[in-house]
Amino acid sequence: MTVPTRRIRGSRLRHPGLPRFDLRATAVFFTLLALLLIVLGVVARAAGAVAERRPVWTVVLCLLCAPALVAGVRGRYRRRSAARAAHRAATALQEATRTALDALEPPAGRECPSPAPTVAVVPADEPEPTVVVDYAALDADAFEQAVAALCERDGCGSVEVVGGAGDLGADVVGVDPQGRRLIVQCKRYGEDNRVGSQDLQRFGGTCFTVHEADVAAVVTTSGFTAPAVEYAAHCGIVCLDGEALRAWSEGTGPAPWELPAPAPGAGLPPQ
Structure with missing residues (x-):
């Protein structure tokens, strides 16, 4: 007896680890990339024309922008350093807490001794105290x-x-x-x-x-x-x-x- 086989579409043969190809998304991405390159080219051309007409102002503008750029780079580096320091401190605190809990936990097979109950011993021949109400x-x-x-x-x-x-x-x-x-x-x-x-x-x-x-x-x-x-x-x-x-x-x-x-x-x- 011949068992009929079902044809498997090509889309189902795609490897599960590979991303799915989308023609529309790819076209939109390259269109936006082209527009960005055009805008950057126009800006670069305008900046070159201004630099040819006003070389002094261009130098002054570059000198003013340089400290801001350096400060931004340093700030980003500092933020990264602070984030690293905070991560290290959190890790150290977690390890210290875990160590303290391990020290407080009794060893396996042993139980923490419970305090002995306090029992008030009253002599049998002593009468109960009388409560006097004013x-x-x-x-x-x-x-x-x-x-x-x-x-x-x-x-x-x-x-x-x-x-x-x-x-x-x-x-x-x-x-x-x-x-x-x-x-x-x-x-x-x-x-x-x-x-x-x-x-x-x-x-x-x-x-x-x-x-x-x-x-x-x-x-x-x-x-x-x-x-x-x-x-x-x-x-x-x-x-x-x-x-x-x-x-x-x-x-x-x-x-x-x-x-x-x-x-x-x-x-x-x-x-």
């Missing part, structure tokens, strides 16, 4: 956050800080460990500024009817006036002064929901 030094918002943190620490759930404009007396709300709804009003007062009966009356008018509290408490950094304590005892509001707050924070005193509502006349300061 609640009087906090601002109003930070004081509310601190009281909410104490509630969460001692087992309250769904604790939220809701104090602000329009809170109707409730600064911290939550659910105590017995499942009762807890409403706390926070009063960060100075040591000489005690919580008065008006503050308790405003809180007592909303804590049960509006917020539906099962346990209502007022926590302050200072103390309570006698009328305030009397009103709280009448309404069943738990009052924690600065001393009771410190005891609660340090774990040596009860939380507000662990205290019974004060009886009428109980806890009144001496007259």
